[in-house]
Structure formats: C-alpha cells, structure tokens
Amino acid sequence: MVNPMARSPIRTPSLPYTQLSFTSTRGTACGVQHLIQVDITAAGMHLAVLLLASALPLTTLALDNGLMRTPPMGWLAWERFRCDIDCDNDPKNCISENLFIDMADRLFKDGWKELGYVYVNIDDCWASMERDKQGRLQADPKRFPGGILKLSRYMHDRGLKLGIYADMGTHTCGGYPGTPLDKIKIDAQTFADWEVDMLKFDGCYSDVMQQEEGYPLMSMALNATGRPIAYSCSWPAYQGGLPPKVNYTQLGEICNLWRNYGDIQDSWDSVLRIVDWFFENQDILSAAAGPGRWNDPDMLVIGDFGLSIDQSRSQMALWAIMAAPLYMSNDLRTISNEARAILQNKMAISISQDVSGFQGRRIVKEKSGIEVFWRPLSKNTSALVFFSRRTDMPFRYKTSLSRLNYESGSYKVIDVFTDKSVMLKDSTYFVVSVNPTGVVMLYLSAPAKLNPRLFYRGGQRQRSAHDENAFFL
Ligand code: GLA
Numbered sequence: 001m002v003n004p005m006a007r008s009p010i011r012t013p014s015l016p017y018t019q020l021s022f023t024s025t026r027g028t029a030c031g032v033q034h035l036i037q038v039d040i041t042a043a044g045m046h047l048a049v050l051l052l053a054s055a056l057p058l059t060t061l062a063l064d065n066g067l068m069r070t071p072p073m074g075w076l077a078w079e080r081f082r083c084d085i086d087c088d089n090d091p092k093n094c095i096s097e098n099l100f101i102d103m104a105d106r107l108f109k110d111g112w113k114e115l116g117y118v119y120v121n122i123d124d125c126w127a128s129m130e131r132d133k134q135g136r137l138q139a140d141p142k143r144f145p146g147g148i149l150k151l152s153r154y155m156h157d158r159g160l161k162l163g164i165y166a167d168m169g170t171h172t173c174g175g176y177p178g179t180p181l182d183k184i185k186i187d188a189q190t191f192a193d194w195e196v197d198m199l200k201f202d203g204c205y206s207d208v209m210q211q212e213e214g215y216p217l218m219s220m221a222l223n224a225t226g227r228p229i230a231y232s233c234s235w236p237a238y239q240g241g242l243p244p245k246v247n248y249t250q251l252g253e254i255c256n257l258w259r260n261y262g263d264i265q266d267s268w269d270s271v272l273r274i275v276d277w278f279f280e281n282q283d284i285l286s287a288a289a290g291p292g293r294w295n296d297p298d299m300l301v302i303g304d305f306g307l308s309i310d311q312s313r314s315q316m317a318l319w320a321i322m323a324a325p326l327y328m329s330n331d332l333r334t335i336s337n338e339a340r341a342i343l344q345n346k347m348a349i350s351i352s353q354d355v356s357g358f359q360g361r362r363i364v365k366e367k368s369g370i371e372v373f374w375r376p377l378s379k380n381t382s383a384l385v386f387f388s389r390r391t392d393m394p395f396r397y398k399t400s401l402s403r404l405n406y407e408s409g410s411y412k413v414i415d416v417f418t419d420k421s422v423m424l425k426d427s428t429y430f431v432v433s434v435n436p437t438g439v440v441m442l443y444l445s446a447p448a449k450l451n452p453r454l455f456y457r458g459g460q461r462q463r464s465a466h467d468e469n470a471f472f473l
Pocket of ligand 1: 078123124172173174202234262263
C-alpha cells in the first residue's frame with residue numbers, strides 16, 4: 001500500500017516548543033500538495049519502468065489501496081466484549097453475529113454513521129477451532145450461523161463496513177486458529193470472498209523473523225485479491241514500538257494503521273499510560289503518520305465504566321490531536337447521553353478527520369501539571385488542548401497565543417466542548433479553567449490580519465496582553 005505521502009520528505013515539522021510557528025505550518029501544507037503532484041508523476045514513471053521490466057507480478061503494481069485517507073472511525077468489539085463466547089448464559093454480550101448486528105443497527109440509527117463511524121470490527125474469538133476441508137478459516141457455526149459474508153452484506157446494505165481479526169502466528173492471542181506463513185494467501189482470499197473491508201492482523205504466537213516475513217506478505221496477499229481491504233498491523237506493538245526494531249517507513253508502505261503499544265483497558269491509568277508513551281515518542285511517531293498510514297493508540301473506552309466525563313473528554317481530545325483511529329469499544333445499546341455527546345462532538349471529530357493528516361504534538365509541559373497539545377490543521381487552522389494532570393481542583397491556566405508561538409493576528413477561537421467562541425488577539429492573555437484529569441479543547445481559525453474593531457465591544461476595548469486580568473475563555 002504505497003501512499004504518496006509515504007515517500008514525501010515533508011513531515012510535521014519537529015520543532016521545539018520555542019520555534020513553533022504557523023508560518024512554517026502554512027509552508028508545509030503547500031509543500032505537501034505540491035509533493036503529491038510530483039509524486040504521482042514519479043509513480044507514473046515507476047509504473048512505466050515496472051511494465052517495461054515486467055519482472056514483477058501484476059499485484060505489486062496495485063500497492064496503493066487508497067483507503068483511510070483520514071483516521072478510520074467505527075466500533076471494535078475487543079475492549080468491551082473480549083472473548084465472551086457464552087451465548088447460552090450471556091446472549092446479549094457474547095461474540096456472535098447478533099452482537100455485530102446490534103451494533104450496526106445502533107451505528108445506523110443513532111446518528112453515528114453520518115458522523116463517520118462506519119467500521120464494525122470483529123476481533124478475536126469469532127472463528128471455529130477447526131479450518132474447513134479446504135483449509136479455510138470458518139466462523140464458529142453456533143455463534144455465527146449466517147457466516148461472515150452475511151455480516152458483510154448486512155453492513156454494506158447500511159453503508160457500513162465490516163472488519164475482521166486474524167493473527168500472524170500459530171494461534172490468535174485468545175487461542176483460536178492463527179494464520180501462519182503458509183496460510184496467509186488463503187486467508188486473505190477468504191476475507192476478500194467474504195467481502196470484508198478491513199483486517200486487523202495481530203502478532204501473538206510468532207517470532208521476529210516470521211513477523212518480518214508475514215506482515216508484508218499479508219499486505220501483498222490482500223492487494224492481490226483485488227478487493228480494497230484496509231490493513232491494520234499489530235507488528236510494531238510486538239517489537240516495542242520504536243526504531244531500530246520498528247521500521248515506520250516500511251509500515252507506512254504496507255499498512256494503513258498499526259498498533260504501536262500495549263492494549264488499552266477500561267481505566268484512566270491505562271489511558272494515561274498510552275498518552276504518556278505516545279507523546280514521549282512524538283518525534284518518531286508524528287513523522288510516521290499521514291493520510292492512509294496511522295499510529296493506533298488503541299480503542300476509545302468512552303461510554304464504558306472506567307472514565308469520568310472529564311477523562312472521557314480527555315481521551316476524545318487527545319485521540320483527535322494524535323490523528324488516531326477512532327474505534328469505540330463500548331455498548332452502543334446502553335451508552336449514556338453524556339458519553340454519546342462526547343463521541344459525537346462534531347468539532348472534535350472534524351479535528352480528528354482533518355485532511356492534512358498531521359499528528360499533533362505536546363508543546364508545553366508545565367510544572368503545575370498542565371500540558372498543552374497542538375495539532376496543525378488544513379487551511380491554516382489548528383487545535384489546542386490544555387490538559388491537567390492535577391488531582392486537586394480546576395486549575396486556572398493563563399497564557400496567550402503568542403506564548404504558544406502563534407503568529408501575530410486575531411483568531412476566532414471556539415471551545416470544542418462548550419461551543420463558546422471568542423476573538424483572540426495573539427498577544428491577549430486568556431485563562432482556561434482545566435478540571436482535574438480533564439481538558440479544554442480549542443479550535444482556532446486561520447489568523448486574520450489584526451482588525452482593531454474586533455477588539456472593541458460596545459465602545460469598550462477588550463482586555464489585551466498588558467491587562468493585569470486575563471480574558472477568561
Ligand atoms: C491482543 C490485541 C488486542 C486484542 C486481543 C485479542 O491482545 O492487542 O487488541 O485483539 O489480542 O485476543
């Protein structure tokens with residue numbers, strides 16, 4: 001899956017805090033467009049050379065599956081429903097076709113699909129313990145009596161997509177039949193025959209060498225089927241997530257997304273551990289991300305049992321800043337209105353889905369426990385997240401856009417979770433009140449030339465940088 005961005009030398013600039021500047025962001029955005037054009041030409045030449053040589057099988061030419069140009073969104077069974085196969089005693093929650101049909105119905109009927117949540121992903125424990133006579137994987141006949149094809153069709157009839165799970169190794173992590181090297185082609189073809197739209201390829205029960213062979217092989221095998229199947233690779237998570245063991249350039253060429261780190265659990269501790277790891281390694285990870293190739297910090301656990309409302313907003317905000325896939329793992333049949341409102345927040349989603357595909361960064365880490373995260377967005381807009389690690393009380397954090405290295409100008413600033421908006425001059429000090437373990441998330445328009453009228457209301461000048469009391473956002 002070669003994607004044009006993969007070969008572009010231009011990446012989110014790895015600038016230290018003091019050098020962050022919107023001028024460079026604007027330059028980057030134009031540069032990317034330009035490079036895509038150049039790259040298409042280069043790809044054309046490449047194609048010609050390959051055709052002339054005609055030494056490689058045709059499938060090699062179809063590497064770009066064109067999928068997931070923005071981070072994928074949907075629902076994934078694992079975190080919430082795990083390997084519950086007890087359909088006799090727990091029919092509503094067991095891994096069965098009914099569970100996926102129920103979730104599809106909710107996505108379709110409760111406004112999720114329109115917002116972009118279109119993938120319905122089966123995870124582990126769907127398969128029968130035995131392959132069929134032709135050596136193909138098959139779904140557990142009791143729990144999936146209609147087979148996987150029935151589920152795909154069910155999704156497609158509703159404008160949704162179906163994802164499935166397999167494991168590059170002898171067994172899945174849950175002990176079900178794996179996909180060792182000699183089964184990769186047949187399994188890829190089976191998934192295509194079942195009309196699935198995405199494969200999560202886990203890595204339990206395989207070694208380094210097998211993974212090195214198996215992950216690229218599955219990418220080629222999926223492409224060879226001719227069906228566009230998005231490819232999620234758990235490979236880096238099994239190799240510690242960092243170079244030199246992990247080659248992110250290669251991953252960007254063969255996978256659409258990849259798990260870099262351990263499994264998320266339904267707790268704030270777990271979310272925080274993931275956040276820490278991703279932002280400590282942001283230089284490496286941001287450079288790897290772009291349209292069609294995403295780092296995956298794992299599922300959203302918003303709507304489950306472990307996160308408070310503030311913590312749920314934090315997960316949503318930080319996943320959007322990271323340009324992370326948004327796969328919810330919750331029970332959409334019983335989700336609370338508050339959790340739904342967070343997951344369906346249109347502005348947070350549009351930040352997540354920004355076409356530029358840059359992965360945002362942490363730009364400030366204060367001793368007070370406040371951290372600031374920033375993601376440049378298309379059309380010279382941007383998002384900021386103020387996050388509190390404190391555990392005492394709401395913290396009033398005072399700053400200005402110029403302190404956050406925004407260029408001079410006036411910005412329309414919208415608070416993503418309250419919808420309040422305000423015009424802010426770069427030099428104007430403002431205060432955000434950040435709840436313990438919570439966030440304030442802002443969406444900022446492109447800077448307009450300074451327009452003094454915007455800073456007067458009813459003849460009264462608004463507070464400026466030199467005022468003692470900052471503007472309260
Ligand atoms: C691994 C993966 C999880 C899930 C389980 C299933 O732990 O990281 O996301 O797929 O396997 O067994």
